[in-house]
Amino acid sequence: MLKLQGIAVSSGVTIGEALVLDSEGFRIPRRFVARSAVDTELQRLSNAIAESTAEIKKNRDAVRGELGEQYAAIFDAHLAMLNDQRLQEELTSAVRERNWWPEYAVSRTLRRYAKVFQNLDNHIAQRAHDIYDIEKSLLRNLLGQRRETLAAISEPVVILAHNLTPSETANLDRRFVKGFATELGGPGSHTAIVAEGLEIPAVVGIGPFLADVSGGEPVILDGNQGVVILQPDEETIARYRLEAEVAETVAASLGQLRDLPAETTDGVRVQIRGNIEFPEEVEQCMRRGSDGIGLYRTEFLYLTSQHEPSEEDHYRAYRKVIDAIDGKPMVVRTLDLGSDKMLTEKSPEEERNPCLGLRSIRLSLRQLPMFRTQLRAILRASAHGDVRVMFPLVSTILELRQARLVLADVMEDLAEHDIDFNPKLKIGIMVETPAAAMMLDAFIEEVDFVSVGTNDLIQYTLAVDRGNKDVADLYSACDPAVIRLLKRSLDIADDAGVSASVCGQMSGSVMYTQLLLGLGLRELSVPAAAIPEIKQAVRSVSIADCQAVAKRVLEMNSARDVKAFLRDQKRRLLAETVA
Known part of the structure; x- marks a missing residue:
């Protein structure tokens, strides 16, 4: 038995046969010949x-x-x-x-x-x-x-790979892929985000281990603790099977919260909305009592297709979600490709630093036909429900104004052709860079809402590549610099009377719920699987207690101290909830 420690990025425990992919992506299952x-x-x-x-x-x-x-x-x-x-x-x-x-x-x-x-x-x-x-x-x-591909998997497996791209992860068949572990990867990588959205247990950043395992061998993957166990003994398998059964029981009990509001013990209502990558995920969100869709990551329309999606492709996807959420809001984030969320075709000139390169709103403003196509579909969909549009990685006021001009031009074109849309469509931005957080007092006058994207905010504030396992220890939502920028953003939005939400892995973790509420947050956007647990946490605390937690955290100067304090608060909260 060999126990490996990596980085937990998508919760859950699974036991199954290993399917080993080498760095070239070969599938080498255990197979016999007649x-x-x-x-x-x-x-x-x-x-x-x-x-x-x-x-x-x-x-x-x-x-x-x-x-x-x-x-x-x-x-x-x-x-x-x-x-x-x-x-x-x-x-x-x-x-x-x-x-x-x-x-x-x-x-x-x-x-x-x-x-x-x-x-x-x-x-x-x-x-x-x-x-x-x-x-x-x-x-x-x-x-x-x-040579076989991941799409050809037709039996239950746990994938063990050198690395998986976001597009490869997005195309995994959830019927058969029970989890995956990779040698590379970091806690905030987009591959990790996709795994969380698909509700597939995942561990990344383990380091070299593929030489120690062959296809068909039993493997345990613990996405809660970031542990992978190769060739486990029967006692270990039995223990993890029991843990998985207990988790199912807890999930069933949390399901009883579905129709109850996310309201603190002192009567403050909190909106908990779901994050989705695919239209099919909306059902999971609503089944768990979501207040709508707080983040629709539309880039996966591109990553899962062999061609650039047409206006109708976009429109059908948006309508499918709108029709399922019964009048609740849906926030559509425009194209957020770049970095490891890459286009199907390679750029003729490979970027030396893609995290700081042509991506997100920068790419959309360069590729106007593609941008206009998406905006047309969003606007057409807005005639059928509470649709809102959000621009990612806005760093300057000029980028926001340029994006709004393109949107206004598309509105004018639709009006000329008598195509229905909501002319009062709400417009928002992602706050993902220190520049956006520092200039938010200027941005706030030109938007209807903001959403703080903590995954990228951590990366850019701390100058840490969120997909790099070698600096994963520096990538921390507990860093005081990140928390102070988050507080600044929420304070500015509150003073201006503009709604603010937080999305990213931070919002989907119970460890941060009290801190976020104490900082003034009243809207969270989380993965579907996290909705019941976050709702239970909200219903178990008072705003006064949360403000006390936030006050203590803001007095701390190191991520280590913040993390230790928040972990202790989480243990107390869970103990009280169980009691």
């Missing part, structure tokens, strides 16, 4: 070895001509390993005697070899990289055009 097909599969293995041998020789000769014999010797070593008689006999035996699929035989056998090398002295340990290269070469040639 005895009648053994000879055919062995021939396929032999062909792959021959093709890999030819590729290595070609690379060796090219390197010899460019760099000389010393560097070509690297490839001679690869050839020696690949054509080692013992290795080939072992692979042949795995297929003939164990009826293993050749791909599985290659992955399982070579990873075992690599692990042995890694446990030897440093010089020999480096040879493990050569074995991984050989494994990838063989897998490429074995899989060929039959």
Whole structure:
């Protein structure tokens, strides 16, 4: 049994068979071949070895001509390993005697070899990289055009991968993918956000571990504690199964809150709205008693499609949500692509720092036809319900005014063609940068509402890449600088009589509920799964108590102190709730 610690990004516990993806995205499940097909599969293995041998020789000769014999010797070593008689006999035996699929035989056998090398002295340990290269070469040639994709999964699995992009995560089939864990990733990455939206338990930022596991092996994934357990024993499996059953019981009890208002013990009403990426998620929100949709992340219309969505694609998606929320508000965030939320086509010039580059409202203002298409659909949808539009990553007053001008132009065009829309559509911005927070007193005069996006606000305030596991310890919603910017934003909105909400992972965690209410927040936008728990927390506290919590936090100077204090408050709150 091997216990790995990573970063918990989407709650839940699951137990299942591992499906291992290497850094190139190969699926290597445990699969067996019929005895009648053994000879055919062995021939396929032999062909792959021959093709890999030819590729290595070609690379060796090219390197010899460019760099000389010393560097070509690297490839001679690869050839020696690949054509080692013992290795080939072992692979042949795995297929003939164990009826293993050749791909599985290659992955399982070579990873075992690599692990042995890694446990030897440093010089020999480096040879493990050569074995991984050989494994990838063989897998490429074995899989060929039959290389499988994540979309082809048809049985329950827990995905273990080097990394998953947001688009790959968005396309996971929730019927079969019970959870995932990755070597890379950080707490605020968009892959993590998608996992939370899909309600798939997820752990990221574990570091190198794929060499220690093979497809088909049992694995436990604990998305609450950020733990992954490989080859668990029966006692551990039984303990986690019990934990999963208890969680289901708690979830069922929280479901009784569905039709009750999120109201504090001293009678203050709090709006709790859901975050969604896909129209299908609205049902989960409403089933849990949501007060509407506080954040519709529309970029996933792009990430899950092979083409740029048309006006009708947008309109149908928005109408589907409007028709399901019974007159409650729906806040549509315009395109927020950029960074790791990338377009399907690569930019001809790769950005050196995409987090600070052409993304969100900046991209929309550069791609006006695309922006206008989305705004037309939003406006058309506004004729059928309480639709609001929100612009992401606004950093300057000029960006806001330019976006409003484009919106006004689209309104004029629709009016000329007698197409219905709400001419008093509410307009808001995301407060995600220190610039927006510091200039909010100017912005506030030109918007109807604001939403503080804590995920990006943390990233930009602390200069920490939220998708980078190496600096994950610095990415903290508990940092006093973040909390003070949040307080400033809420105070400015309150003074101006403009509604303010908070979205992001901070709003969906009970640990921060008392702090946020104490800072003056009265609208939260959270993942569907978090709605019952946050509602219970709201109904268990008074505003006076929350203000006392906020006052204590604002006196602290370190994220560590804030985190310890809030964790203690959470334990007390949960203890009182259970009692």
